[in-house]
Amino acid sequence: MSTISIRAAVYLRVSLDRNMDGLAIDRQRDDCLKIARDRGWQVIEEYVDQSKSATDKTKKRPAYDRMVADYEAGNFEAIICWDLDRLTRQPRQLEDWIDAAKDRGLKLVTANGEADLTTDGGRMYARVKAAVAVGEVERKAVRQSRAQLQRAQQGRAPKGTRPLGYATSGEVIAHEAQVVAEMFRLFAISNGTPIAAIASALSGKAGAEAPRSIPHLPKFSRTLMIERNERRMAEGLDPKPVPPDGPWTSSTVLGILRNPRYAGYSVYTNRSDRSDKNKRRNWYAQIIRDEDGQPIRGQWDPLVDELTWLTVQERLNDQTRITNRTGSTARKHLGSSLYLCGICDRPITAHSRGYRCSEGGHVTRSRPHIDEFVLQLIRERLARPDLQDVLPVRDEPRLLAIQAEIRERQGRIKRAQHDYDEEITEAHDFRRIRDRQNAAIADLEAERLRLSVGNDLGGVLGASEPVKAFDDADLAVKRRVIDFFCTVRLLPAPRGRKGFDPSTVAVAPK
Ligand SMILES: [Zn+2]
Structure with missing residues (x-):
C-alpha cells in the first residue's frame, strides 16, 4: 500500500434562510470527516461558506471560489461535501466538477452517500439532481413575479x-x-x-x-x-x-x-x-x-x-x-459557432490555432485536419448524382403551414405554462410538454430554413459543377452549405495519439 494518502478538501455551507433540519455545520463536518477516515484520506483544508445561496450566481461564495482555485493549483485530489446542494446547484459548475472527475481523476463524494462522481451512476444522479434544483429555482421565480x-x-x-x-x-x-x-x-x-x-x-x-x-x-x-x-x-x-x-x-x-x-x-x-x-x-x-x-x-x-x-x-x-449558425461576413474560420461540442452540444469557438468548447472546455482541437475532413465530405456529397433531389424549392403553402404549426405549438407551451403557474400541473409535466414542443418547433424551423435557403447557398447546389462552385465560394457560403447538409460535432481527441482520427468528428446528415 502506498504511504501517500489522498488529499481531500471538505466543503461546508450553511444557509441561514432555510430550515436546516437540524443539520448544523458541526454535523456536516462530522459526516464529512468520517468519510475521510473511512477512506483513509487526509483532510488538508475545510472550506466554509455562511448563508450563501448556491443557486444565485451573483452571490459570492468566497470559500467556494478559494476551493476552486486551490483545486486548480493542485492542492488536493478529492472533495467531500455533505450533499450536492451544499456544493453547487448550478448545472454548469456541476459539469465542471464532473469533467474534473472524469478527466483529471477528481474524487468527489457526498457524506449522505448519494453521489460519487467517480462512478457513472453517481454522475448521472448528480446531473438529475442539478436539473431538479434548477426547476425549483424556476418555480420560485414564478411565484415572486406573480x-x-x-x-x-x-x-x-x-x-x-x-x-x-x-x-x-x-x-x-x-x-x-x-x-x-x-x-x-x-x-x-x-x-x-x-x-x-x-x-x-x-x-x-x-x-x-x-x-x-x-x-x-x-x-x-x-x-x-x-x-x-x-x-x-x-x-x-x-x-x-x-x-x-x-x-x-x-x-x-x-x-x-x-x-x-x-x-x-x-x-x-x-x-x-x-x-x-x-x-x-x-x-x-x-x-x-x-x-x-x-x-x-x-x-x-x-x-x-x-x-x-x-x-x-x-x-x-x-x-x-x-448569423448565429453560419455567420455573415465576420467569421474567419469554417467551423466557428457552426460546429458543435460533441459533449455539451454548444457551439464551438475558434481560437488561435484551433477549435474549442469555450463554454464547457470539453473539447480543444486543432483546426486544419478537421476543416479539410469536413470540406471533403461536402465535396463527396456534392458529387453525388442525387444532388438535384435536395435542391431547395420555395414552397409557399408549406411555409405558411409551418408558420401556423409553430404558432399552434407555441400556444400549447403557453397553455402548459399557464397550468403550471396555476399549480394545476407539476414542473416536470410542464418541462416535458415545453421540451417536446420546442423540439418540434426546432424541426419546423429547420424545415422552413431549408425551404427558404435556396438563394443563400450562393448557387452552389444548382451549379453545373457543384464541387468546383463550392471550392470557389467564399467562406460564408461554404459555411451555409455545410449547415445545409449536416451537423458537425467535435469530440475530444484521444490523449497521447498522434495524427488525425476521423472518428472524432461526428457528422450527422440533416
Ligand atoms: Zn462542451
Missing part, C-alpha cells in the same frame, strides 16, 4: 423602464412613436433597411445607407437617465450622472423591433426565461395568452399593426439563424 404576471394578464403596462414611444403609464409619446413605426415599416418591406443603417440614422450619421425618414434621437439610455433625474430631483434626491450622447447600437434597434408591446400584445417576462440562450423564441413566449392561447391585448395603443410586427419577427428570425 404580481407582474397579474398586471400583464389584465393588459396593464408593465412596471419598470419604459420602451421608446411609450410613457411608463402606457401613454403614447408621439414624436418617439413615429420613429418606432417608421423603423418597423422600413425593416418590414422586402429588401428592407438593415438594422445597422437604422442605428446610423438614429445616431445622426448621414451614411449612404442611413434612411432619411429616421431622425436623429439622443441615445435612449441618456433620455431615460435625464427623466429619472427629474423624478429624483422632485423627490429631493441628488441627480445621477447622465451618460453622454453616443451612437445607437444595432442591439438597441433589435430590441425595439423585437418588442411585442408595439403590436399591442401584453407581455410578461418570466425571470427564469431571461437567461435562456434562445432569446428569439422568448420574444414570442413573452406574449401573454388567455386560456385559449389567444394573445391578451394591452391597454395601450399599438404603434404598428400585428402583421407588420409578425413580418418583422420572421425577417429577424431568418437573419438570426443565418
Whole structure:
C-alpha cells in the first residue's frame, strides 16, 4: 500500500434562510470527516461558506471560489461535501466538477452517500439532481413575479423602464412613436433597411445607407437617465450622472423591433426565461395568452399593426439563424459557432490555432485536419448524382403551414405554462410538454430554413459543377452549405495519439 494518502478538501455551507433540519455545520463536518477516515484520506483544508445561496450566481461564495482555485493549483485530489446542494446547484459548475472527475481523476463524494462522481451512476444522479434544483429555482421565480404576471394578464403596462414611444403609464409619446413605426415599416418591406443603417440614422450619421425618414434621437439610455433625474430631483434626491450622447447600437434597434408591446400584445417576462440562450423564441413566449392561447391585448395603443410586427419577427428570425449558425461576413474560420461540442452540444469557438468548447472546455482541437475532413465530405456529397433531389424549392403553402404549426405549438407551451403557474400541473409535466414542443418547433424551423435557403447557398447546389462552385465560394457560403447538409460535432481527441482520427468528428446528415 502506498504511504501517500489522498488529499481531500471538505466543503461546508450553511444557509441561514432555510430550515436546516437540524443539520448544523458541526454535523456536516462530522459526516464529512468520517468519510475521510473511512477512506483513509487526509483532510488538508475545510472550506466554509455562511448563508450563501448556491443557486444565485451573483452571490459570492468566497470559500467556494478559494476551493476552486486551490483545486486548480493542485492542492488536493478529492472533495467531500455533505450533499450536492451544499456544493453547487448550478448545472454548469456541476459539469465542471464532473469533467474534473472524469478527466483529471477528481474524487468527489457526498457524506449522505448519494453521489460519487467517480462512478457513472453517481454522475448521472448528480446531473438529475442539478436539473431538479434548477426547476425549483424556476418555480420560485414564478411565484415572486406573480404580481407582474397579474398586471400583464389584465393588459396593464408593465412596471419598470419604459420602451421608446411609450410613457411608463402606457401613454403614447408621439414624436418617439413615429420613429418606432417608421423603423418597423422600413425593416418590414422586402429588401428592407438593415438594422445597422437604422442605428446610423438614429445616431445622426448621414451614411449612404442611413434612411432619411429616421431622425436623429439622443441615445435612449441618456433620455431615460435625464427623466429619472427629474423624478429624483422632485423627490429631493441628488441627480445621477447622465451618460453622454453616443451612437445607437444595432442591439438597441433589435430590441425595439423585437418588442411585442408595439403590436399591442401584453407581455410578461418570466425571470427564469431571461437567461435562456434562445432569446428569439422568448420574444414570442413573452406574449401573454388567455386560456385559449389567444394573445391578451394591452391597454395601450399599438404603434404598428400585428402583421407588420409578425413580418418583422420572421425577417429577424431568418437573419438570426443565418448569423448565429453560419455567420455573415465576420467569421474567419469554417467551423466557428457552426460546429458543435460533441459533449455539451454548444457551439464551438475558434481560437488561435484551433477549435474549442469555450463554454464547457470539453473539447480543444486543432483546426486544419478537421476543416479539410469536413470540406471533403461536402465535396463527396456534392458529387453525388442525387444532388438535384435536395435542391431547395420555395414552397409557399408549406411555409405558411409551418408558420401556423409553430404558432399552434407555441400556444400549447403557453397553455402548459399557464397550468403550471396555476399549480394545476407539476414542473416536470410542464418541462416535458415545453421540451417536446420546442423540439418540434426546432424541426419546423429547420424545415422552413431549408425551404427558404435556396438563394443563400450562393448557387452552389444548382451549379453545373457543384464541387468546383463550392471550392470557389467564399467562406460564408461554404459555411451555409455545410449547415445545409449536416451537423458537425467535435469530440475530444484521444490523449497521447498522434495524427488525425476521423472518428472524432461526428457528422450527422440533416
Ligand atoms: Zn462542451
